[in-house]
Amino acid sequence: MISSAITLSHPTGILRGTVLLPASKSESNRAQIINALSGATSTLDNLSEANDTKVITNLLQSTADELNAEDAGTVMRFMTAYLAVTNQHKVITGTPRMLQRPIGILVEALRQLGAQIDYLGQEGYPPLQFKGIDRTKEYPATLQVRGDISSQYISALLMVAPLFPQGLTIELQGKVGSRPYIQMTLSLMKHFGVEGTFAGTTITVPPQKYQSNQYTIESDWSGASYWYSMVALAKEATVELKGLRSTSFQGDSVIATIMEHLGVRTTYVADEVVLTKTDTAEIFSFDFTDCPDLAQTVAVVAAVKNVAVEMTGLESLRIKETDRIAALQQELQKIGGDLEDLGEGLFRVKPATSITNNPVFHTYEDHRMAMALAPVALLTPITIDEPAVVKKSYPRFWQDLEQLGFAITPEEK
Numbered sequence: 001m002i003s004s005a006i007t008l009s010h011p012t013g014i015l016r017g018t019v020l021l022p023a024s025k026s027e028s029n030r031a032q033i034i035n036a037l038s039g040a041t042s043t044l045d046n047l048s049e050a051n052d053t054k055v056i057t058n059l060l061q062s063t064a065d066e067l068n069a070e071d072a073g074t075v076m077r078f079m080t081a082y083l084a085v086t087n088q089h090k091v092i093t094g095t096p097r098m099l100q101r102p103i104g105i106l107v108e109a110l111r112q113l114g115a116q117i118d119y120l121g122q123e124g125y126p127p128l129q130f131k132g133i134d135r136t137k138e139y140p141a142t143l144q145v146r147g148d149i150s151s152q153y154i155s156a157l158l159m160v161a162p163l164f165p166q167g168l169t170i171e172l173q174g175k176v177g178s179r180p181y182i183q184m185t186l187s188l189m190k191h192f193g194v195e196g197t198f199a200g201t202t203i204t205v206p207p208q209k210y211q212s213n214q215y216t217i218e219s220d221w222s223g224a225s226y227w228y229s230m231v232a233l234a235k236e237a238t239v240e241l242k243g244l245r246s247t248s249f250q251g252d253s254v255i256a257t258i259m260e261h262l263g264v265r266t267t268y269v270a271d272e273v274v275l276t277k278t279d280t281a282e283i284f285s286f287d288f289t290d291c292p293d294l295a296q297t298v299a300v301v302a303a304v305k306n307v308a309v310e311m312t313g314l315e316s317l318r319i320k321e322t323d324r325i326a327a328l329q330q331e332l333q334k335i336g337g338d339l340e341d342l343g344e345g346l347f348r349v350k351p352a353t354s355i356t357n358n359p360v361f362h363t364y365e366d367h368r369m370a371m372a373l374a375p376v377a378l379l380t381p382i383t384i385d386e387p388a389v390v391k392k393s394y395p396r397f398w399q400d401l402e403q404l405g406f407a408i409t410p411e412e413k
Contacts, residue, residue, distance in 0.1 A: 003410035005360075006398070008374060009381035010406050013235035017404045018272075019227060020242045021219035022394050024250055025050040026181065028217050029074045030188050033082055033159050036060050038192060038210030045216040046243075050393045069094040069126075071321060071365070071392065073101060074152050076126060080106055081156035083130045084115035085163050091120065093127035097365060100125065101319055105146060106153040113139050113164060141166035144173055147201060150316060151178035154203075155185040161205035162194045172201040177289045177316055180251025187249045191215055219243030221252040222293050223371075223394045224273070228259045229301045230375040230404075231275045239275045239404070244268075251291050258286060258294065261309075262301050280305055289313030292320075296372035299328055299349050303337035304376060306351040311339075314347060321392075322364035331373060334359040356380045367392040377406060 028048040033056070035042045040060075047053055052072040059067045059079055067083075069076040069092055076094055080103060083090055093099070104124030107117050116131035141164075145154060154170060161168035176182075182203070186196045193211030197204050224241050231237040244253075246268040256266040256273070263280035266273050288295045288311060295314055302309040317324035325347070328339045336353030355376065360383040363370040367389045374397075376382050390397040402408055 003387070005383055005385045005411040006387045007381055007383050007409040007411060008377040008401070008406060010378050012405065013378050015230060015234045015237040015239055015378075015404050018240040018242065019400050019404070021223050021227075021244070022050060022396065023048040023217040023243070024220040024222075025052045025393055026074070026184065026220075026222075026250060027188065028053040029056050029078060030155065030159065030185055031215055031217065032056055032060060033078045034188060034192050034210060036082065037086075037159065037163065038212060041212040042192065043214040045214070047217055048220070048393075049395055050220075051391045051395070052393065064090075066091045066093065068092075069098060071095045071098055073098070073150070073320070076101070076103065077106055077150070077152040077156045078159070080117075080128060081110060081160045084110045084113075084117060084133060085160040087132045088130055089132055091127055091129050093120075097321065098126060103128070103153075105149055106156060109143050109145060109153070109157055112143060113168075139164070139166075142169040142171060144171045147172035147174050147176035148315060149177070150319070151181040154182050158182070158185050158196065158203065158205060159189065161196070162189075162208040162210070165207060167204070167206040167208070169202060169204045172203070175289070176201060177313070178251065178292065180254075180290050184249040184251065188215075218245055218248060218250065220393070221248060221250040221255060222368075223397075225252060225255040225294055225297045226371045226374065226394075226397070228255050228264050228275060229262075229297050229372070230378060231264045231277060232259060232262045232280075232301045233304055233375045233378045234277070235378075237275065237277055240269075240272050241275065242272045244271070244273050252294055254291050255294055255297070258298060259301075262298070262305060262307060280307060283308040285310040285312070287313040289315075292316045293368060296324060296328055296368050299332065299339055300372045300376065302349040303332050303335070303352040304355060304379065307349070308351075309349045311347045311349065312345050315345065320368075321366040322369070324366065324368070327362075327364045327366065327369055331359075331361050331369070334361065335376065358382065361385065363387070363389050365389060367394070371397055374401065383411065
């Protein structure tokens with residue numbers, strides 16, 4: 001998808017078909033870091049085709065003195081911990097937006113553990129220079145880390161924790177966000193031989209060695225969420241999504257529960273789920289603290305279906321690929337809706353009232369904005385700017401839409 005914009009529509013609004021989802025980049029990126037820490041002897045099947053995973057694959061194999069994480073937050077954070085504990089002398093940088101995303105909490109934690117890391121630009125932000133790790137002193141076996149920050153900081157520390165002589169205990173301070181992603185990290189660590197405990201707000205990982213193993217990456221539940229939203233907005237629909245497990249490490253599998261309120265029934269069959277339409281609720285509320293990547297999807301569907309949804313737990317959306325709250329507000333207003341800020345962390349979706357005005361949606365260099373807005377095309381033709389942003393997590397997204405009957409016309413501006 002090389003055009004700067006596309007027009008997207010669906011001639012019937014009826015969806016029938018099967019989708020082979022991309023593999024989870026969350027699982028892929030964690031598994032690759034763990035594999036590298038264990039000597040790169042494990043067999044990892046079905047790695048994600050997402051650009052983030054391609055980036056981390058290349059960086060782990062690179063011999064260059066400067067590494068570019070591009071726009072991948074997981075790559076920047078996981079590689080920061082990896083470079084620190086493996087005693088490397090390198091620089092890591094990223095896109096202009098990445099250099100605006102904070103990393104100070106992770107760097108400070110690693111410094112406490114002996115890592116020598118300097119900022120090459122603004123204090124608390126990439127790019128970072130690594131000067132090895134000082135192992136001549138005693139370092140704390142317990143760290144206090146804020147729980148309301150990106151869980152990627154915590155996962156980065158956990159994956160390197162067993163390499164320290166005393167292991168590591170992390171005491172999470174305050175509200176803990178994205179807890180399922182932390183649990184995913186611990187589950188994958190366990191699969192590769194490292195045991196940890198997560199009790200209350202304390203995570204403990206004793207000193208251990210990773211063991212080689214085989215692992216098949218599950219399909220991406222975050223990617224599945226966009227098909228849930230399409231089924232919700234379709235006139236009629238039966239869509240099969242391949243490669244998903246009923247017992248998943250991925251926190252975004254909660255989309256199956258959320259979408260029951262928005263008119264989608266989930267049926268688990270072997271290694272897939274089957275999505276069909278069902279009744280829609282008039283009102284519900286949900287805390288997205290543990291699954292912030294689903295917020296855009298739910299907000300768009302709720303606005304279009306005139307479902308009064310109250311949303312909390314959106315704090316981390318401000319520091320994603322873009323300010324996702326501001327971006328949602330801007331784009332929902334184009335179809336008469338809004339994401340109203342009621343204060344004290346509470347947001348309410350305002351119904352869309354002008355869906356048939358052929359809106360032009362901006363993506364803000366954010367893959368999830370593009371995919372969350374795409375299902376609106378089931379009701380009216382829409383234009384999406386910079387559609388190539390989906391390569392970050394779901395490179396085949398537009399092709400998969402075409403296979404299920406969407407019409408896509410490239411436009412050059």
